[in-house]
Amino acid sequence: MRLLSTVCVAALSASSLVSAGSWFGGNNDVVVNEANKVPGDSPLEFCNAERSQDTVTIEKVDLLPNPPEAGSALIIRATGTVFEPIRKGAYVKLVVKYGLIRLISTTADLCDQVENVDLKCPIEKGVLSITKSVDLPKEIPPGTYNVFADVYNDDDTHVTCLQATVTFGMGKQKAEAIDSGNEL
Incomplete structure (x- = not known):
């Protein structure tokens, strides 16, 4: 459940530019459509x-390290501009899949989620820069995650839409232990 909570908070936060996404991993491959890539290292x-509406x-989202590592801190740096205040009642339509399995499909209150990154609604107009450290869980099942x-704002105006695909392997430490005949 902590894994799902981390993914949800990250996606919600990134989408509102209140944070940028917490993706986690070990040895993993990141699949990004270059034409729609968010600038930065994520x-x-x-x-x-x-996206004119x-x-x-x-403007930019950086994850340090990228790719993130399970069981360690992930630093998220995001910069952008809010053109209309994000008010109470704003929401996010969120879908999280593990491979072909839909783990989450929900509509969540955005203002409840932004408190996880020390912000409150309304989020006023202007330039917003955020740096946040997120501790990632060690127990991350290998596979492909799609978020x-x-x-949307409280009046159904579009705020933004983000997605990410990350494929996680079994991790270097576990692979080395299996190769040497030891279990972790």
Whole structure:
């Protein structure tokens, strides 16, 4: 459950530009559509090439380290501009899949989630820069995770839409232990 909570908070936060996404891993491959890639060093991409109606522009998202490592801290740095205040009642349509299995499909209150990154609604107009450290769990099942987060304000105006695909392996430490005949 902590794994799902970490993914949800990350996707919600990134989508609102209040944080940028917490993706976790060990040895993993990141798949990104270059045409829609969010600038910076992260697996995030915009859902659509057309973003002129979005009320948030995300200029850059960096994850340190990228790719993230299970059981360690992930530092998220995000910068963007909020053109219209994000008010109470804002929401996100969130889908998280593990391979082909849908783990989460929900609509969540965005303002409840931004408190996880020390912000409160309303989020006022202007430039927003955030740095946040997130501790990632050690127990991350290997496989491909797909996250889709479509964010709307309280009046149903579009805020932004982000997605990411990350494939996690079994991790270097576990692979070395298996190769040497030891179990972790």
